[in-house]
Amino acid sequence: MGYRGKATMVRQLVRPWRSQATIALPPPSPPTVRQAAGWFLRHPDTLEVDEHQHLQILTAACPALAALREHVRAFARMMVRLTGDGLEQWMKRVQADDLPELHSFVAGLRRDFDAAKAGLTLPHSSGKVEGHVNRVKMLKRQMYGRANPDLLRKRVLLAD
Structure with a gap:
């Protein structure tokens, strides 16, 4: 806006700043x-390229995380394919590794092994019932302190 000098003069004045800008950038922050x-809990096909690369670097840097990744994937395969018959072998493999967090998860599975195995084997789901329970609780919260049980009953039966 009104500068009548030459472009070379501007380049000479800006050159020191450009040389400072080419100094090595700090490394990216860890995830x-x-x-x-x-990254561990999502299906590998849904990861973006950079997320997959970060995950590869992370698991290469820490063998415990690589083992954790394999155990999580194996359990996810059991859940998706309903192959709960392999649950006992999976729990033995987890116990063989030094992963205390997964050890507590396995201990919880062992407490009710039959239910865990049935949940990973049978095609039945309680999702629909849980949805209705959630809906009734929501209706009850909306009416807290304002109505008697008869009105709650009508709202539950008439609500979609």
Whole structure:
């Protein structure tokens, strides 16, 4: 806006700043625990390319995380394919590794092994019932302190 000088003069004045800008950038920050957990729990096909690369670097840097990744994937395969017959072998493999967090998960599965195996084997689901329970609780919260049980009953029966 009104500068009548030459472009070379501007280049000479800006050159020192450009040389400072080419100094090595700091390394990218490591992923947060939430990001890493998301990468572990999502299906590998849904990961973006950079997320997959970060996950590869993370598991290469830490053998415990690589083992955790394999155990999580194996359990997810059991859930999706309903192959709960392999649950006992999976739990033995987890116990063989030094992963205390998964050890507590396995201990919880052992407490009610029959139910866990049935949940990973049978095609039945309680999702529809849980949805209705959630809906009734929501209706009850909406009416807290304002109506008697008869009105709640009518709302539950008439609500879609």
